Amino acid sequence: MTNRPLVAGFTLIELLIVISILGLLAVVLMPSILSTQDSANAASTEATMMQLETGCRTFTNRRGYYPPDDLKVPDAELAARLKWKPDNNKNTGIESLVAFLSQGREDGEDLSSSPNLTNTDHDDHGAELPLLHTKERKEIADAWGMPLAYFGKFGMDKPQTVVPPELDPLMARAKKREDGVPFGAGKFQLLSAGKDGVFGTADDLSWPKN
Numbered sequence: 489m490t491n492r493p494l495v496a497g498f499t500l501i502e503l504l505i506v507i508s509i510l511g512l513l514a515v516v517l518m519p520s521i522l523s524t525q526d527s528a529n530a531a532s533t534e535a536t537m538m539q540l541e542t543g544c545r546t547f548t549n550r551r552g553y554y555p556p557d558d559l560k561v562p563d564a565e566l567a568a569r570l571k572w573k574p575d576n577n578k579n580t581g582i583e584s585l586v587a588f589l590s591q592g593r594e595d596g597e598d599l600s601s602s603p604n605l606t607n608t609d610h611d612d613h614g615a616e617l618p619l620l621h622t623k624e625r626k627e628i629a630d631a632w633g634m635p636l637a638y639f640g641k642f643g644m645d646k647p648q649t650v651v652p653p654e655l656d657p658l659m660a661r662a663k664k665r666e667d668g669v670p671f672g673a674g675k676f677q678l679l680s681a682g683k684d685g686v687f688g689t690a691d692d693l694s695w696p697k698n
């Protein structure tokens with residue numbers, strides 16, 4: 489009974505010490521926890537872009553051209569069965585890529601299990617995408633939730649409008665080398681706005697990387 493206040497006193501002091509240590513740890517560790525998360529997001533975004541590249545390769549091996557970035561169907565056989573609505577000019581590049589890759593496994597890529605499928609501009613094709621089993625005009629986002637931009641062979645000089653979740657649309661331009669040649673020239677370019685969610689800054693991630 490006599491040492492009760494003493495025990496209570498110790499407990500309070502201990503509690504205060506523990507709280508200060510925890511606070512200090514949080515201050516010291518938070519930046520590294522955040523940067524670990526950012527590196528994980530960057531790696532995950534690159535993995536997503538590599539999966540899309542695999543799909544592009546399968547598509548072009550079969551069809552002889554890379555998936556267009558404007559939802560326009562260049563070959564007669566595909567055009568005969570693809571009747572898509574005109575687009576709202578938002579997220580069009582990546583929507584076009586997803587739509588072309590989602591026609592069949594033999595000339596595309598099954599993206600149905602991708603955790604990054606989204607539809608930030610809430611549009612639809614008017615016809616179902618066979619592999620995705622939806623009419624929604626879906627796009628693929630990076631690990632921060634921002635839709636990727638996809639520039640086709642003929643669309644490298646055309647800026648695209650990309651819609652972040654819950655925010656105003658942004659403009660995306662294909663990343664270029666110092667000599668002005670776009671990364672992936674003659675093929676395609678995938679672009680992520682990176683950690684800051686803005687296109688055209690140093691943290692952007694592209695595929696190919698140069």
Ligand SMILES: [Ca+2]
Nearest residue numbers: 576578579611
């Ligand atoms: Ca759209």
Ligand SMILES: [Ca+2]
Nearest residue numbers: 607609611625
């Ligand atoms: Ca969409």
Ligand SMILES: [Ca+2]
Nearest residue numbers: 681682686689
């Ligand atoms: Ca950026």
